[in-house]
Each structure stands twice: as C-alpha cells, then as structure tokens.
Amino acid sequence: MNIAPKVSFVLPCYNSAAYLQATLDSISQQSFKDFECIAVDDGSSDSTLALLQQHAQQDPRFVIITRENRGLIATLNEAISLAKGEWIARMDADDICHPQRIEKQLQRLQATGSDVCGSWIRFFGDKSGEWMTPSTDGAIKAMLLFNSAFAHPSVMARTALLKTHPYPPHAVHAEDYALWCTLAEVGARFTAVPEVLLDYRCHAGQITQSKKDQLRATAQIIRSKYARFALPAAMQKNAAxxxxxxxxxxxxxxxEFDWMCDFYLELASTWPASRDILGEVWVDSLQRSSGSNLLLLPKIHSLSKALPVPASEQPKLKRQLLRCLIGDNVWQLIKKIKTNVL
Structure with a gap:
C-alpha cells in the first residue's frame, strides 16, 4: 500500500525547455524528501516533455502528465486534483527553489497554525533585487487590498483548501491574486517565511503588454470585491x-495623493495590523503622483513618522525626496535624458 507524501509540488510546464532542468534539479535537491511532484506538460511543442520524462526516470517522485494545451489555470487545477499530499507547493518551470524551502515553510506553517505560506524571493535574469513580502496574517490580508501579497511560485497551501477553492477560471493572468482574496474571505490564515527561499527568473516575454492590460482590468474587479469584504465598516463608504x-x-x-494618505492614516488607526505594510504603500502612491515640490516635504516627514517606511523601500523614498527637491519638470527631463542615453 502506497503511503501518501506530505507535500505535492504542482509544476505547470509549457514550452519550458530553456530553463526547466535547473528547476527540476532544485526540486529533487530539497532537504525535505517526503514529496511528490506533479508536472503537467500543457501541450508543449519543444523538448519540455522529454526533459520531464528523463528526470522522472532518475527521480520516481515525479509524476508526469501530458496532453493538449489548456492554459495555466486549468493546468493548475488539474494537478491539484491529482495531489495526494497534505500540502501543495507551487513552483514555476523557470524558477529555482532553495534546498531548505519546503523544510522551512513546513516549520513556519506548524509554528503559526496557518493554511498558506509564502516566502521572500530573489529576482535574477533581467531583473535583480529581492521582494520582501509581508509575513504576518494581518499584514498579508491588508496588502491584498492593494495587490498580491505572495510571489505565486513561493506558496505552500493546504491541499484540502485548494481542492475546495480552486483557481477561479475567470481570473486569467491574475489567478493567484483572486485565489488569495477568496481564501482570505473564507477564513484562511496566512503567513510567510521572512527569508529568501526561491530565485525568481525574469526574462523577456513573460508578460506581454496585452496580458498586462488584461491583468490590470481583472485585478481591479478582484480588488473591488475584496475591499467590500476587508475594509473596516466605517471606511466602506469610501471603498469605490x-x-x-x-x-x-x-x-x-x-x-488624489493627499486623499489616499488620509485614507491610509485612517486605515492604520482602524485596522492596526495594516500599519506594517502602509509604509511601503504610501511611498508607492507618492511615486505615481504628480506635483512633487518642496511644499510636499513636510507631509512626507509626517507620513514617515506615522507610517514608517521599511528598510527595503528607503532607496525609493530617497529618490522621491530628490524629486521633491528638484521639482517634477527637472525630474522628468533627467529621466528622459537617461532613457535616451540607455
């Protein structure tokens, strides 16, 4: 009689041959050994299937599914439906997980009693830097008011939860954001390991402009629904x-920037758990606002005291302070010159 593994990796693959082997090796080299990996070849036309089959011959924990192309959401839900483990570990076919990823996430899940666990990630390839996602339940749920609070391939979640609440088919290109919001609404508890456990590869062609436009439109629908659920009752009148x-x-x-800052201050007062992420959020709002000049500096100073900016966002804040000092016109001219030079 086969004993079910503790963890089921879910690995969707579509024309992934260029980077796939490094991904497969990083899964096989996990310090936690009790897992299966359900890899679905979603109708690839390159050598993806051959690489998967060859690796499965070397590591019998890999289960290979191949069929015609059905898209990412259908592929994810199919793999989840086949999973035998207590936990699902997401993975993409061009990323690399660190050897202790599963071990550390299971420890975090056990320590916090959570249902979903992410981790920090490191970008490589066409982009560098780290994404230090929030790590507490309240901060993660507050971040979902603005955007996804997890790097999708970093996540582990209870299998039973994902089988009950699969990826929604309507949320194309924003399927993860939709899922996290749905899980929050049904009472799931979130956490993350505040440590880089996954290297996230960035390369040309990952998201085309047409996909970005569709993602933005879909995300707004998700954000609107979630805001009606998550915002404190006293703030619902301003939800739209x-x-x-x-x-x-x-x-x-x-x-509009002033209005948003007043909203953030009220949110922090009404929902204290949101304070941890609002220091990052208001700097993002400042970055996309116009009219920066010296008169804005007192407001930035008061915001920095009320909603402290995390260390990871300090470089961004310093750039915005410089923009206030030199003014928007000069700032845009410098950006234009730099773009032309590059």
Missing part, C-alpha cells in the same frame, strides 16, 4: 474611491 486610486499603474494628482 479607494479601489479606483489604489490601482498600481494609476497616476495620481496631488489632491
């Missing part, structure tokens, strides 16, 4: 205005 201005690519006028 908040959702409009919270869209990450939406430029803000000076008046």
């Amino acid at each position: 205005r908040f959702v409009e201005l919270a869209e990450p690519a939406r430029p803000l006028s000076r008046a």
Whole structure:
C-alpha cells in the first residue's frame, strides 16, 4: 500500500525547455524528501516533455502528465486534483527553489497554525533585487487590498483548501491574486517565511503588454470585491474611491495623493495590523503622483513618522525626496535624458 507524501509540488510546464532542468534539479535537491511532484506538460511543442520524462526516470517522485494545451489555470487545477499530499507547493518551470524551502515553510506553517505560506524571493535574469513580502496574517490580508501579497511560485497551501477553492477560471493572468482574496474571505490564515527561499527568473516575454492590460482590468474587479469584504465598516463608504486610486499603474494628482494618505492614516488607526505594510504603500502612491515640490516635504516627514517606511523601500523614498527637491519638470527631463542615453 502506497503511503501518501506530505507535500505535492504542482509544476505547470509549457514550452519550458530553456530553463526547466535547473528547476527540476532544485526540486529533487530539497532537504525535505517526503514529496511528490506533479508536472503537467500543457501541450508543449519543444523538448519540455522529454526533459520531464528523463528526470522522472532518475527521480520516481515525479509524476508526469501530458496532453493538449489548456492554459495555466486549468493546468493548475488539474494537478491539484491529482495531489495526494497534505500540502501543495507551487513552483514555476523557470524558477529555482532553495534546498531548505519546503523544510522551512513546513516549520513556519506548524509554528503559526496557518493554511498558506509564502516566502521572500530573489529576482535574477533581467531583473535583480529581492521582494520582501509581508509575513504576518494581518499584514498579508491588508496588502491584498492593494495587490498580491505572495510571489505565486513561493506558496505552500493546504491541499484540502485548494481542492475546495480552486483557481477561479475567470481570473486569467491574475489567478493567484483572486485565489488569495477568496481564501482570505473564507477564513484562511496566512503567513510567510521572512527569508529568501526561491530565485525568481525574469526574462523577456513573460508578460506581454496585452496580458498586462488584461491583468490590470481583472485585478481591479478582484480588488473591488475584496475591499467590500476587508475594509473596516466605517471606511466602506469610501471603498469605490479607494479601489479606483489604489490601482498600481494609476497616476495620481496631488489632491488624489493627499486623499489616499488620509485614507491610509485612517486605515492604520482602524485596522492596526495594516500599519506594517502602509509604509511601503504610501511611498508607492507618492511615486505615481504628480506635483512633487518642496511644499510636499513636510507631509512626507509626517507620513514617515506615522507610517514608517521599511528598510527595503528607503532607496525609493530617497529618490522621491530628490524629486521633491528638484521639482517634477527637472525630474522628468533627467529621466528622459537617461532613457535616451540607455
């Protein structure tokens, strides 16, 4: 009789041959050994399937599924439906997980009694730096008001939870954001390991402009629904205005920036758990606002005291302080010159 593994990796693959072997090796080299990996070849036309089959011959914990192309959401849900482990570990076919990823996430899940666990990630390839995602339940749920609080391939979650609440088919290109919001609404508890456990590869062609536009539109629908659930009752009257201005690519006028800052201060007072992420959020809002000048410096100073900016966002804040000192016109001219030089 086969004993079910503790963890089931879910690995969707579509024309992934260029980077796949490094991903497969990083899974096989986990310090935690009690897992299966369900790898689904989603109708690839390159050598993805051959690489998967060859690796499965060397590591019998890999289960290979191949069929015609059905897209990412259908592939994820199919793999989850086949999973035998207590926990699902997401993985993408071009990323690399650190050897202790599963071990440390299981420890965190046990220590916190949570249902979903992410981790910090490191970008490599066409982008560098780290994404230090929030790590407490309250901060993660507050961050979902603005955007996804997890790097998708870093996540582990209870299998039973994902089988009951699969990826929604309507949320194309924002399927992870939709799922986390749904899980929050049904009472799931979130956490993350505050440590880099996954290297996230960035390369050309990952998200085309057309996909970005679709993602933005879908994310706004998700954000609007979640805001009606998550915002404190006293702030619901301003939910529609908040959702409009919270869209990450939406430029803000000076008046809109002021409105958002007042909203953040009220949110921090009404929902204290949100304070941990609002220092990052208001700097993002400042970055997409116009009308920066010396007169804005007192407001930035008071915001910095009320909603401290995390160390990871200090370089961004310093750039915005410089923008205030030299003014928007000179700032945009410098950016234009730098773009032309590059």
